[in-house]
Amino acid sequence: MQLATWNVNSLNVRLPQVLDWLQAHPVDVLALQELKLTDDKFPHEAFSALGYQAQVFGQKTYNGVALLTKAPAQDVVRNIPGFDDDQSRVLCATVDGVRVIGAYFPNGQEPGSEKFDYKMHWLEALRAWVRDELAQHPQLVLMGDYNITFDDDDVWDPEGLRDTIHCTEEERYHLRALIALGLHDGLRLFPQPPKSYSWWDYRDFAFRRNRGLRIDHILVSDAVKARATACEIDKTPRKNERPSDHAPVVMTLG
Helix, strand or coil, X not given: CEEEEEECCCHHHHHHHHHXXXXXXXXXXXXXXXXXXXXXXXXXXXHHCCCCEEEEECCCCCCCEEEEECCCCEEEEECCCCCCCCXXXXXXXXXXXXXXXXXXXXXXXXXXXXXXXXXHHHXXXXXXXXXXXXXXXXXXXXXXXXXXXXXXXXXXXXXXXXXXXXXXXXXXXXXXXXXXXXXXXXXHHCCCCCCCCCEECCCCCCCCCCCEECCEEXXXXXXXXXXXXXXXXXXXXXXXXXXXXXXXXXXXXX
C-alpha cells in the first residue's frame, strides 16, 4: 500500500501534472491540499478514468482538500469535529483498514497575528481529535501540508529564519505534541539525503538553489510504522513548467 500527500496550489492549474504523476506513481491514497475550487468544480471524471474515487471538501479561491483512493473511503469526516471553522482543511476516511487524515494546516502568516492565533487554536483542536481517533483506529496516518518544520534540519537557513513563520517554537511545540500521542515522522524512519525539503519559494531561484523547507509530513501510528518500508520526497514535479511550490511525499507500507 502506498500513500502520498501533495499540496497542488490550485488543482485547476495543476490537474494535468497530478494526472501524469498518478499514472507514473499509482499510489493507493493521495491527499491533496489547496484545491482552490468548490466541490461542484472538482474533476471527478478525470480521476475516475485512472481508477480513483474522490472525497472532496472544497472552497472557492482558498484552501480545499481531497482524498483520492482506489478502494472505497469509509466513515468520512470533514474538518475537525467540534471545532467551528469556515475553512475547508481536513478530510478523514478509513481506506483498506487504515484511518487516513489528510490536512491543510493553517499558514499562520506571522507570529502575533490573528491568523497565527487561529493556527494555535486549530492545532490544539486537531491534537485532541487525533488522540480520540488513535484510540479508535490503531492504524492511523496523518498527512498533509503542516506549514511547520520540525527542527533546523528542515530549514535551508536555520538562523536566518529562526522564529519566523513555520519555524517558531510555538508551532514546533504542537508538532512534538502530535508525536507525543504516539505518532512517528514517516520520512525520518528511513535515511534521507541532507537538505531534504518539500517546499521552495517561487522567487529567487529557490528550488534551483535548494533553499527550501520541509513542511509536508506523513505522521504514522505505531501499527503503521511497523508496516512502513520506505518514505521519500519526490522532487521531480517541482521541475515542471508552472509547478506547485510543494513536492509530493510518498510512504510505502508492506
